[in-house]
Amino acid sequence: MTATPEAPVKTNDGQLTLELDRAHVFHSWSAQGALKPMVIAGGSGCKVWDFDGKELLDFSSQLVNVNIGHQHQGVLDAIKAQLDILTTVGPAFGNLTRGRAADLILDKANQGSEKTHFQKVFFTNGGADANENAIRMARLVTGRDKVLSTYRSYHGNTGSAIVATGDWRRMPNEYATGHVHFFGPYAYRSEFWSTSEEQECERALHHLERVIQSEGSHTIAALLMETVPGTAGIMVPPRGYLAGVRALADKYGIKLIFDEVMAGFGRTGGWFAFQSLAEDGVVTTPDLITFAKGVNSGYIPVGGVVISPEISAAFDEAVFPGGLTYSGHPLAMASIIGALTAMQDEGIVDNAKRIGEDVLGPGLEKLAARHEVIGDVRGLGVFWAMDLVSDRETRTPLPAAKMAELKAKLLSLGMLPFVQENRVHVVPPCIVTDAEVEQALAIYDEALSSL
Structure with a gap:
């Protein structure tokens, strides 16, 4: 049975996954000893979930590659x-x-x-x-x-x-x-x-x-x-x-x-x-x-x-x-x-263009106007970055500890983010809807306010 938020697989499968991973999987770009990777059991569209059914809005597109979204039926067929x-x-x-x-x-x-x-x-x-x-x-x-x-x-x-x-x-x-x-x-x-x-x-x-x-x-x-x-x-x-x-x-x-x-x-x-x-x-x-x-x-x-x-x-x-x-x-x-x-x-490329021009870009600019920590917003389509700073005048990058705090907050609020150095890359699948972008912007707003 496939895991979904409504019908998760056995509740111990998440722990089993983590145990097998730490026992046998060697991870890229990482010191292996202290790793505790997030377990993902399934996904659909712009969302993923774990074995307990906890759902996250995937605004990382994994490694900025799931452009068509998770489990698109046309690709599966x-x-x-x-x-x-x-x-x-x-x-x-x-x-x-x-x-x-x-x-x-x-x-x-x-x-x-x-x-x-x-x-x-x-x-x-x-x-x-x-x-x-x-x-x-x-x-x-x-x-x-x-x-x-x-x-x-x-x-x-x-x-x-x-x-x-x-x-x-x-x-x-x-x-x-x-x-x-x-x-x-x-x-x-x-x-x-x-x-x-x-x-x-x-x-x-x-x-x-x-x-x-x-x-x-x-x-x-x-x-x-x-x-x-x-x-x-x-x-x-x-x-x-x-x-x-x-x-x-x-x-x-x-x-x-x-x-x-x-x-x-x-x-x-x-x-x-x-x-x-x-x-x-x-x-x-x-x-x-x-x-x-x-x-x-x-x-x-x-x-x-x-x-x-x-x-x-x-x-x-x-x-x-x-x-x-x-x-x-x-x-x-x-x-x-x-x-x-x-x-x-399905007009998915056109959707990415429209989302960037009409919803995501303007929404990120509004966030920048509200939060001094956002030094710069740049991008197009569904390919954006918020450059975070501790001082707008000097453009000093936000310290790593603060970025880790922000990432943890975004996860706790139900988002899977893409955090790189002092930046949050806003990179949802190209199929993302207006409503999902508005949900994400609200999550970014709350997380940035916590800083």
Whole structure:
């Protein structure tokens, strides 16, 4: 029997889960000794619950990946149908489900552009190995080695992806070579002494070009950047920045990779973030797009690289030296078809855009007006962050102890939050309703008042 708030499984199952977890499960990014993970028994839509039936509003989307919500019937049905046809097949074989999934992804990636910018998809097991393979493609096509990425970034926990990452997690893992970091725009905490979005854009682009020149443009294969940096703080780039990066990449013969693992497939109110950030109807397109998470809301592990015709053609005669046993796994492909079809038919991406513009964004701004602890609110779609400070004038980040207190309060009030450093990331599923947003805003209000 599935656990629900109305019909929980045996009352001791939560304790059994915790005992088995602590006895046998090794957790990521954690010191193992003192862990006591929250137990989740089930979920539906924007809510999860434990074995006792205690319900939480999931405004974390787990790891900002459950875009379509928990247990969407359309995705479940697609996976179940594929189970009866073919559960697995090697990547060297043709497979109808894989072809249909690729076709759907390319249809979304090419929207908003007058011509077809993307032609093929290489499927991976997740976002990290999507970035690994995009980097590999750029290096092979250009014959260059270096990869530039920002300090405020996260690209995954595999060899090159973790070194491309800018935050602390790369430091114990710096075994890959050829990686250089630069500062991207972040107007609220500017590295460039900027006093406006326009200055931040201009100075960030100048900084990037100087890094390119100083490293030797002839040595740089790729610029890898999250279109909207997620874990690092949901920093929507200023107007003109993406176009400026594209121009620099073209000027110096560098391949541009947009990491859309977290920002893609509805999160920003568009199919991809680079489409949401179109300016005057013009979409800034990269050479490669990496994706995972929202493409099927994490129901089955999957990721991939969307490839431009130019890069794809480079491997028409030359062998691409990469592959994965589960590349394009049929069950994962079916989950993509189910998710993207449902998102399209049910207007889920449009809902995320409307929620951000009409409900969530204005609601967070009202919270900021009431609470001095909120230094900045930024985002779009269902991808927002509240930057919390102990002093608005100095913008001093709220201390870790206070953030832990806030997280505990949010949990006690019935919310599963996403708390990162001094920020609360407001990242519900794309299916979230007006009523659920209002419920969440009330919870944030009460929790912030407790500080």
